Structure formats: structure tokens, C-alpha cells
Amino acid sequence: MRLYFKYLQILFKSQMQYRTSFLLLSLGQFFIPFAIFAGLYLLFERFGQIKGWQLFEVALCFGIIHMAFALSECFARGFDTFSSLIIKGDFDRLLVRPRSTFVQVLGSQFEFTRFGRLLQSLFVLIWAVMNLPIDWTPIKMLTLIFMIISGVLIFTGIYMLAATMCFWTVQGLEVANIFTDGGREMAQYPLNIYQKWVSRFFTYVIPFGTVNYLPLLYILGKSEGDGVLYLLTPVAGSLFILPCFLVWQFGVRHYRSTGS
Amino acid sequence: MRPYVSFLKLRLNMGMQYRTGAFAGVATQFFWGIIIIMVFEAFYQHATKTPPISLPQIITYVWLQQAFLVFVTMWFRDNELFELITSGNIAYELCRPWELYGFWYAKLLAQRLSSALLRCFPILIIALFLPATYRLTIPPSVTTLILFIITLLLGLLLLIAISMFLYISVFVTMSPVGSLLLFSVLGEFFAGLIIPVPLMPSWLQTIANILPFRWTADFPFRVYSGHISGQAAINGILIQLAYLAVLVVLGRCALNLILRKVVVQGG
Numbered sequence: 001m002r003l004y005f006k007y008l009q010i011l012f013k014s015q016m017q018y019r020t021s022f023l024l025l026s027l028g029q030f031f032i033p034f035a036i037f038a039g040l041y042l043l044f045e046r047f048g049q050i051k052g053w054q055l056f057e058v059a060l061c062f063g064i065i066h067m068a069f070a071l072s073e074c075f076a077r078g079f080d081t082f083s084s085l086i087i088k089g090d091f092d093r094l095l096v097r098p099r100s101t102f103v104q105v106l107g108s109q110f111e112f113t114r115f116g117r118l119l120q121s122l123f124v125l126i127w128a129v130m131n132l133p134i135d136w137t138p139i140k141m142l143t144l145i146f147m148i149i150s151g152v153l154i155f156t157g158i159y160m161l162a163a164t165m166c167f168w169t170v171q172g173l174e175v176a177n178i179f180t181d182g183g184r185e186m187a188q189y190p191l192n193i194y195q196k197w198v199s200r201f202f203t204y205v206i207p208f209g210t211v212n213y214l215p216l217l218y219i220l221g222k223s224e225g226d227g228v229l230y231l232l233t234p235v236a237g238s239l240f241i242l243p244c245f246l247v248w249q250f251g252v253r254h255y256r257s258t259g260s
Numbered sequence: 261m262r263p264y265v266s267f268l269k270l271r272l273n274m275g276m277q278y279r280t281g282a283f284a285g286v287a288t289q290f291f292w293g294i295i296i297i298m299v300f301e302a303f304y305q306h307a308t309k310t311p312p313i314s315l316p317q318i319i320t321y322v323w324l325q326q327a328f329l330v331f332v333t334m335w336f337r338d339n340e341l342f343e344l345i346t347s348g349n350i351a352y353e354l355c356r357p358w359e360l361y362g363f364w365y366a367k368l369l370a371q372r373l374s375s376a377l378l379r380c381f382p383i384l385i386i387a388l389f390l391p392a393t394y395r396l397t398i399p400p401s402v403t404t405l406i407l408f409i410i411t412l413l414l415g416l417l418l419l420i421a422i423s424m425f426l427y428i429s430v431f432v433t434m435s436p437v438g439s440l441l442l443f444s445v446l447g448e449f450f451a452g453l454i455i456p457v458p459l460m461p462s463w464l465q466t467i468a469n470i471l472p473f474r475w476t477a478d479f480p481f482r483v484y485s486g487h488i489s490g491q492a493a494i495n496g497i498l499i500q501l502a503y504l505a506v507l508v509v510l511g512r513c514a515l516n517l518i519l520r521k522v523v524v525q526g527g
Contacts, residue, residue: 021437028441035445039454046311046459047303178291186295193302198295 003099007107015112022113029116033066037124040188051193056131057220062188063125064144065212068151069184070117076156078108080180082163091255101252102245105163134219143215143231150238151211155180157244158206164244164251179206187212210237267363271370286382293326293387297394313458316397317485321456323396324481327383330375331416332451332477334423334444338371345430350522360519361512364427368420400486407493411480414500419476421507422447428511431518446471452478458487472503 015022040062044055073080082105085091094104134140162176183206191199191213203209210233217223218230297319304315313321325332341364344350353360387396399405422443429439448454450473457468457478468474479496482488488496 021435024435024438024441028437028445031441031445035449035454038449042455042460042464043303045461047307049306050299051302051305177288182288182291182295185292189299189302194295194298198298 004103004107008110011107011110012112015110025113026116029113030120031116033117033120036188037062037120050189053190053193056128057216058189059124059128060132060219061190061212061216063121063128064147064216065151065184065187065208066121067118067125068148068211069155069180070114070121071148072152072155072159074111074114074118075152076106076159077111077114078105079156079159079163081109083166086166095252095255102248132220134221139228139231140219143219143234146231146234147211147215150234151208153238153241154207154211155183157241158183160241160244160248164248167251167255183208190216207237207240210234265366268366268370268373271367271374283382286379289326289329289379289383290386293322293383294394296322301393311459313456313482313487317482317487318456319394320397320485321452321481323383323387324484325453325477327380327387328376328412328477330372330379331412332419332453334426334440334447338368338427341367341427342430345427346434354519354522361424361508361515365420365424368423369416372416372420397485399484404483404486404489407497408480408484411483411493411497411500414497414504415476415480418472418500418504418507421504421511422472422476424511425507425514428514428518431522447473450474451476452481458482472507475500475503 037059040058041055044050044058049055050058085094085105085108094101094108097104158176158179162180165176183202186194186198186202187208191202191209199209199213203213214223214233215230223230300315300318300322304311304318344353353363356363384396387394388398390396399408426439426443433439450457450468450471452468452474457465457474460468468478475496479488479500483493483496
């Protein structure tokens with residue numbers, strides 16, 4: 001863990017060398033999701049609701065998933081840009097070092113400019129929470145935090161899967177975007193607005209549903225039953241990263257260098 | 261004219277090389293399209309007032325957007341040009357015996373055309389045979405189809421004229437990041453890529469109507485579905501032409517003005 005923070009420090013210093021560019025990029029990262037949120041807001045202004053969900057309820061959903069996405073983009077960026085490590089042959093260097101490849105790849109890139117995105121999702125989250133009549137119990141607060149953490153873990157898991165594919169295909173796969181960008185786009189609305197097959201896929205295969213939809217029902221008081229059970233759904237969802245980790249280990253063992 | 265045309269051909273061939281990448285792109289856009297349509301479907305289900313555009317028209321709008329994404333997005337850019345400008349290799353470009361504006365215009369045009377040709381047909385064809393709720397409708401008449409093709413191509417020419425300003429601005433700022441961001445966020449929003457223009461509140465629609473971005477995407481797509489027809493479509497084509505003329509002339513002037521000031525520093 002110390003090593004990872006050391007990596008972060010170095011990367012932060014190197015990115016701060018280009019201060020204007022850094023600020024501009026952060027600003028842009030603030031405005032892109034802002035435009036998406038503005039679109040969502042305008043749709044609510046026209047239609048009033050979406051399958052019985054109100055603006056602020058969806059805004060909460062939006063804030064949580066975008067925050068998880070921004071955090072995972074910050075921290076797990078190394079896996080996202082992994083194909084360049086393979087193509088250049090830089091991965092060979094990581095292999096000979098006496099540290100786990102996981103930490104090294106994780107630390108190879110860190111996108112501090114994504115803080116803009118993070119800030120934007122935080123605004124939406126706070127705005128939604130302030131406008132929703134929720135009586136906050138410790139369990140509910142804990143649930144909210146768990147939702148974000150497990151969202152980060154799921155996105156990271158997808159990045160890892162996509163990176164593992166690079167061992168065989170060398171090039172990065174655009175298809176992985178379906179599950180990262182697409183998953184984010186999809187999970188910004190409550191899952192039950194979609195057709196059955198979509199919501200099933202994103203509950204049982206890639207567990208965005210357990211991160212976002214089920215605990216959201218509990219927080220908003222739309223669910224019945226034991227709160228602790230709902231508290232545990234995001235935890236269950238975060239288990240998704242375990243098989244991803246195994247696949248990654250398998251990939252590393254079968255890696256053949258491109259030799260350049 | 262000949263160098264431009266042969267350059268266009270060359271670029272088209274080059275673009276065709278990246279077929280696998282294109283198919284991955286098709287899959288992504290396809291998924292994207294379905295998700296967006298489901299969101300609109302959910303919004304429309306309990307709509308209290310009749311929305312200004314019908315659901316089948318929105319679905320068609322979304323599919324056309326996905327199919328012709330490279331015709332309408334700003335972020336689809338040519339890093340080679342940025343590098344030419346910032347690295348100073350622009351000096352070589354200036355030695356070539358043709359005009360820079362036309363040359364770059366042809367280059368950008370060819371890039372977008374080749375990417376779109378690879379991507380649009382698979383998406384359009386699959387979308388035509390989807391289950392009824394998600395199906396891309398065919399245009400109501402042959403005239404509409406012809407009008408659509410004209411407006412789409414004019415829109416593409418217009419978009420490239422707009423994006424030329426992006427490259428010109430790099431001469432001044434030396435970094436494409438800032439202008440690219442501004443252009444893409446503003447452009448995509450007002451082109452109707454985030455929320456279709458007819459669904460915007462009227463004050464925003466007024467702004468969208470004045471800016472050139474809407475005429476590149478929103479307008480041709482609505483012509484296709486018949487949401488804009490007859491005289492309105494003809495008027496729109498005239499507006500497209502006017503915008504195109506103004507932007508090309510302005511862009512050319514701006515580029516020549518800046519080129520006169522360019523100092524190439526050895527190396």
C-alpha cells in the first residue's frame with residue numbers, strides 16, 4: 001500500500017508540471033457530466049417523472065454511480081490504459097520487479113484531472129440528498145457509502161478483465177466500453193425502467209443492480225424487510241472483483257512478451 | 261481540384277484498414293442505442309402531455325445518431341494535424357503546392373466519410389430488422405429520403421467547416437485540449453446528442469436554432485423521420501448552405517491571417 005501512495009505522489013508531481021493543461025482538463029471533466037446531467041434535468045422538466053421515479057431520486061442514483069465511476073477512473077486508470085504497457089513492452093519491466101503486478105499496474109497511471117468529474121458528481125449527490133425527505137439512520141448512511149465503494153470495485157473489476165484480454169489481443173478492446181461507459185450510462189437511472197433482460201444482465205452478471213438499484217430502494221424507503229439485508233447487497237456486489245482478480249493472475253502467468 | 265480528390269481516395273483506403281476496430285465500435289454503439297431508447301420509452305410511458313415528437317420518431321433519431329456518430333461528433337479528431345501545428349512540421353505543409361484550407365478540409369472529410377461508411381450500414385441494417393418497438397422506421401417517401409441524404413451531406417460539410425476552427429485555434433493556444441473541450445461540450449449539447457432538440461425547453465431551442473451545431477445533426481435526422489418536412493426542410497437546406505458559405509469564408513480568412521504570422525523556429 002505504501003508503494004501505491006508513493007506512485008501517486010510521483011504521478012501527481014509529474015502532472016502538476018503542466019498546470020494550465022491540468023486545470024483545463026479538470027474543468028472539462030467537470031463540464032462533460034454536467035452536460036449529461038443537464039440533459040437528464042431537462043427531460044424531467046418535460047416529462048415530470050420516469051416510471052414513477054422523481055427527479056431527485058434519479059439524481060441520487062446518478063450521483064452515486066458517477067462518483068463510483070470517477071473514483072475508479074482515478075485509481076484504476078493503469079488498467080484502463082494497460083494496452084499501451086503491453087504494446088511498448090513495458091510490462092516486462094514490471095514483471096521482474098519483486099512486487100505484485102497488481103499494485104504496479106494500478107500505480108502506473110493516475111488521472112488527477114478526474115477530480116473535476118468527482119466534484120461534479122459530489123454536487124449532484126449532495127443536491128439530491130438535501131432535497132429528498134430521507135430520515136438518515138446509521139444503517140442508511142453506511143449503505144450509501146457501501147454503494148459507492150462497491151461501485152468502484154465493480155468498475156475496477158471490469159477494467160481488470162479488459163486489461164487481461166490485452167495479454168492475448170495486444171490491442172485494447174473497445175467492447176469493454178459497453179460495460180464501463182455503458183454501465184455508467186445505464187446505471188444512472190434506476191434499473192427497473194429497462195426491459196427485463198437488461199436489468200437481469202446487470203444484476204446477475206455484472207452486479208450494478210446490487211450496487212445501485214436494490215440499496216437505493218432501501219434508502220428511499222421503497223422497500224420492505226430488513227435493512228441489514230439491503231446493506232449487504234453492495235457488499236455482495238463487490239465480490240465481483242474476486243474472479244476478475246483471479247482472471248488477471250491467470251493472464252499474467254500466460255503472458256508472452258511482444259518483444260519490442 | 262485533382263489533388264484534393266486523390267487525397268480523399270487515399271484516405272478512404274487508409275480508413276478502411278481498421279475494420280476490426282470499426283466492428284467493435286458498431287457493437288458499442290448498438291448497445292448504447294438500445295439503452296437510450298429504453299430510457300426514452302420509460303419517460304414516454306407515463307407522459308401527461310403529448311410530447312412534441314413521437315416515440316417512433318425519437319427511436320429513429322437515436323438510431324441515426326448512432327449510425328452517423330462520426331458525422332456529428334466533435335471529439336472525433338485528427339491528432340496528426342495537432343501535432344503538425346505544435347511540433348513545427350507545419351513548415352512542410354506550407355511548402356506544398358496547394359492551399360492549406362482545402363487540403364485539410366479534404367483530409368478531415370475523408371476521415372469522417374471512411375469511418376462512417378464502415379459503421380453506418382451494419383447499424384442501420386440491424387436497426388431496420390429489430391422487434392417493432394425498437395425498429396428504425398423507413399422514411400415516409402422517396403423525396404424524404406433524398407432530402408435526408410442532401411441535408412446529411414450538407415451537415416457533414418458544415419461540421420467540418422466548424423471543426424476547422426478547432427485546428428485554427430491551436431495555432432494560437434498551442435494546445436488542443438481547451439478548445440476541443442469547449443467545442444465538444446457545447447457542440448454536442450446543441451446538436452441534440454445529449455437530449456434531442458425538440459424535447460428541449462423553448463428558450464434553449466431558440467439558442468440551438470441560432471447556433472450552427474443543430475444543422476449538422478438534429479436537422480437531417482428530423483428530416484428523415486418526417487418531423488420536418490416540405491417547405492421547412494427546404495428552408496433548412498438554405499440555412500445550411502448559408503452557414504456553410506459563411507463559415508468556410510471566415511475559416512479561410514482566419515487561417516490565412518494566422519499563417520502570415522506563423523514563425524517557424526528551426527529544428
